[in-house]
Amino acid sequence: MKRLVMKFGGTSVGSADRILRVAGLVERYRAPETVVVVSAMSGVTDRLEEMAHRTSEGADEASIRSFVEHLRRRHLSVAAKIVELGGRDVRDEIEALLGELEKILVGISYVGELTPRSLDYVLSFGERLCAPLLSAALEARGMPSEWFTGYEAGIVTDSCFGRARPLMELTRERVREVLLPRLRGSIPVVTGFIAGDEKGRITTLGRGGSDYSAAILGAVLDADEIWIWSDVDGILTTDPSLVEDAKVIDVLSYTEAMELAYFGAKVLHPKTIEPAMEKGIPVRVRNTFNPDCEGTLIVSEQEKSDSIVKAISVMRDVALLNISGVGMIGVPGVASRVFTALAQQNINILMISQGSSEANISVVVERGDAERAVEALREEFLGANVVRKVEYEEDVAIIAVVGAGMRGTKGVAARVFTAVASADVNVLMIAQGSSEVNISFVVSSADAERAASALHREFINGG
Numbered sequence: 001m002k003r004l005v006m007k008f009g010g011t012s013v014g015s016a017d018r019i020l021r022v023a024g025l026v027e028r029y030r031a032p033e034t035v036v037v038v039s040a041m042s043g044v045t046d047r048l049e050e051m052a053h054r055t056s057e058g059a060d061e062a063s064i065r066s067f068v069e070h071l072r073r074r075h076l077s078v079a080a081k082i083v084e085l086g087g088r089d090v091r092d093e094i095e096a097l098l099g100e101l102e103k104i105l106v107g108i109s110y111v112g113e114l115t116p117r118s119l120d121y122v123l124s125f126g127e128r129l130c131a132p133l134l135s136a137a138l139e140a141r142g143m144p145s146e147w148f149t150g151y152e153a154g155i156v157t158d159s160c161f162g163r164a165r166p167l168m169e170l171t172r173e174r175v176r177e178v179l180l181p182r183l184r185g186s187i188p189v190v191t192g193f194i195a196g197d198e199k200g201r202i203t204t205l206g207r208g209g210s211d212y213s214a215a216i217l218g219a220v221l222d223a224d225e226i227w228i229w230s231d232v233d234g235i236l237t238t239d240p241s242l243v244e245d246a247k248v249i250d251v252l253s254y255t256e257a258m259e260l261a262y263f264g265a266k267v268l269h270p271k272t273i274e275p276a277m278e279k280g281i282p283v284r285v286r287n288t289f290n291p292d293c294e295g296t297l298i299v300s301e302q303e304k305s306d307s308i309v310k311a312i313s314v315m316r317d318v319a320l321l322n323i324s325g326v327g328m329i330g331v332p333g334v335a336s337r338v339f340t341a342l343a344q345q346n347i348n349i350l351m352i353s354q355g356s357s358e359a360n361i362s363v364v365v366e367r368g369d370a371e372r373a374v375e376a377l378r379e380e381f382l383g384a385n386v387v388r389k390v391e392y393e394e395d396v397a398i399i400a401v402v403g404a405g406m407r408g409t410k411g412v413a414a415r416v417f418t419a420v421a422s423a424d425v426n427v428l429m430i431a432q433g434s435s436e437v438n439i440s441f442v443v444s445s446a447d448a449e450r451a452a453s454a455l456h457r458e459f460i461n462g463g
Contacts, residue, residue, distance in 0.1 A: 001224045003183070004031035007038070007192060007214035011231040012288040013130055014042035016078040020085070023137040025229070025291055026187065030143075033183040035221065037192045037214040038134050040126025041074065045193075045207070052122040055105050056114035064105045072098050075129050082133065087140030090132040101125045116161035120204045124149070127191035127210070135189040146182065147189040150213055151196030154178045154220075157203045163346075164195060164203035168275075172220040179221065190217065211269035215283070219275035226276055226283045228268065233287045234296030235260060235267050238312040242449045243456045249296050249310055253404050256310055257283070257298045259438045262350075263313040263400035273298065308412060309403035309459035312452050316397045318350060319370035320429060320442055323377060324360045325388030334386060335361060341380040347373050351398065351431045351440055362429050364442060367394055396428060397448040400440045401455060407436040415458060423447075423454035 006026065013019050026036060039045075051059070051067050072094070079091045104121055108114055128149060135147040154174030157164035179188050192210020195203050205212045211228055218226035233248045235257065240246040252260075254277040261268040267285055276283050277300070286295035328334050335354065338361055342349060351364040365373050370392045381387035399420075406412045413432070416439055420427060429442040443451050 001031045003033040003221060003223045004029075004225055004227065005035045005037065005214050005218040005221065005223045006030075006227045006229060007210055008036065008134075008288065009210065009228075009230045010039040010042040010045070012229050013038060013040075013134060016081040018288075019078060019130075019134055019137050020082075020140075022134060022229075022288065023141050023143075025288065026138060027141050027143060028291070029227075030187065031224070034187050035179060035183070035217055035223075036134065036138075036187060036189045037210055037217065038127065038131050038189055039192050039210040040130050044071070044074075044126040044129070045123055047071075048123050048126055049119070051105065052108065052114055052119055055109045056112060058112070059109060061106060061109065064102060064109065068098050068102045068105070071101075071125075071129065075133065078133050079136070082136045082140055085137075085140040087136040090136045093132050094129060097125060097128055117201065120161045121202050123204055124191070124194045124202050127194055131189050131191045138187055138189070144186040145189055146186055147191075148178070149191045149196070149202075150194040151200065151202065152178070153188065153190045153217070155195040155213065155216060157195045157197055157205070159197040159199075159201070159203065161203055163206050164197070166195065166205075166216050167198070168216075168220070170198075171216065175217060175220045179217075205271075206269070208266075208269045209271075211272040212275075215272045215275040218281050219279045222279065223281055226281055228272070228283065228285045229288045230267055230285065231287065231289060232267060232285075233290055233293045234285045235265060235298075235311070237310070237460045238452050238456050239314050242314060242452045245461065246456070247460065248293070250294075252296060252298045252310060254298060254300055255437050256402055256404055259400060259402045260311055260313050263315045263398055263402070263438075263440065265311070265313050307403060307459075308405040308409055309401055309455075310405070311402050312455045312459070313400040313402060314397055314448050314452050315350070315400065316445060316448070317367045318364050318396060318398055318442075319367045319373075319392050319394045320396045321363045321365060321370070321373055321377070321390065321392045322360060323363075323381075323387055323390050325386060326359055327386040327388065328361070329359055331386055337380055338363070338377060341376045342373055345369075345372050345376045347376070351429065351442070353429050353431050364396075364398060364429070370394060393428075395445045396442050397445045398440055398442055399448065399451050399455070400438055401459070402438050403459075404437055406439070413439060416455065419454045419458040420451050423450045425451045425454070
C-alpha cells in the first residue's frame, strides 16, 4: 500500500493520552504516503453549537469568557503534555484560535443573530484546535507533520453553509497541488468537517462530516485505502444498544454501506462512500481502542455471501408526514409540487410512499424539519381543493433491512413482515427501491427495539 488516508473521530482524540495513542497508531500503520484527518476532541463541537445558540439568545460576555476558558484549559493541558514528550509547542497557536473564537462569539451576542455562515465559523474551531495537537504529537514520535484546515488543504465547496457540497474538480486540482508535494517527507493533518467556498469563507460538510472529508481526500489523491478509526470494532449487524448480540460485519459492498449509513448507522457519515465508490477505493472501519481487530472492509463487489440480510438499521429523530385528499386523484403534478415545496425550504426527504389510489402521499423527514414541512405544504396547497389534510407524526422510527443477498431472493419481504407482525409491531409505512438491497418501513418509536430484535433473530442469528 503506497498511499493511505486515516480519519480519527472525536472519541479517538478525546484526551492527551488518546491523542498520543492515535500518534502511535499512525506510526504503526502508516503507508509511505499518509494523510490524517481529525475531528474535534469529543464533545467540543456540541459545546460550540450550544454556546453559539446561547450567545445569539443573549448570553453575556462573562459566560463567553468562561466557555472559552474551559476550552483553553482542556486544549492547553494536552499541548503541555506533548511538549514534555518533545513535540512542537503549539500553545501560541491555540491561544490565537481561542482569541478569535471569543471575538466571534462576542460579535454574535451584539448582533443577536446566528446565521448559518456564522455557525459554520464557530463550529470550525473544534477541529482547528485539535489538528495542531495531533500534528505536534506525531512530531513527538519522530514523524514530521504540518496541519491544515480542509480549505487550506484544498477542499472547495459551494456556499450552502451547514451542508456544503464539494466542487470536486476544483478540489482535486487544489488538494493535489497542496498535499502531494508534502506527502514524501511529512504527514499532513487535515481538519475534518471544514472546508471553504470559492471566496474562502468557512463552510462545513454537515455534522459528522469528517468521514466525508477523508473520503474526498482519498478520492482526489487516488489513495489505496481509506481507514475510518472510531470507538467500535466496525459496522455492526444492528444497534448494540437495542440488540445485545449484534455482530461485526467483516465485508460490505459500497451499496450496502451507503444504505446503512443513510438509515442511521452512526459509524459512517452517509456521504462517505460516494467519493470512494467513484474511484473504487476500499474503506475500512476500525477501532482505535482495539486496533488488532480488522474491522469492516467496504469494497465494490464482495465475494458471494450466504447472508440474505447483512444488517438492520434503526433511524430515530424522524417524522412521518401524510398528505391526503380525494382531490389529489388524477391530478397531475401533485407529487412534484410536494417535493418542490419541501426542496425550497431545504428539507431533505428520507422516504416516500404513495398509494395507487393517489389519494395519499407519505413522506419521512428529519424531526426538526417537520413543522416547517407542514407549513410549506399547507401554504403550497392552500385553497387549491386538492389536498384536504397535511398531518405529521413525530413519535416514529425507520427500520431498514439491508443486504445485497436480498436481490432476486424470493420471499424476503414476507419473512420481514411476518417477523415484525409476530413481534406485535404495527407498520405505518413501507418503501422498497428497485435495487432490492433495502426494505424500509416506519413503526412507532416504542416498537423500534422489538422490531429490530425480531428481524435480527430472523435473519442474522437464525439465518
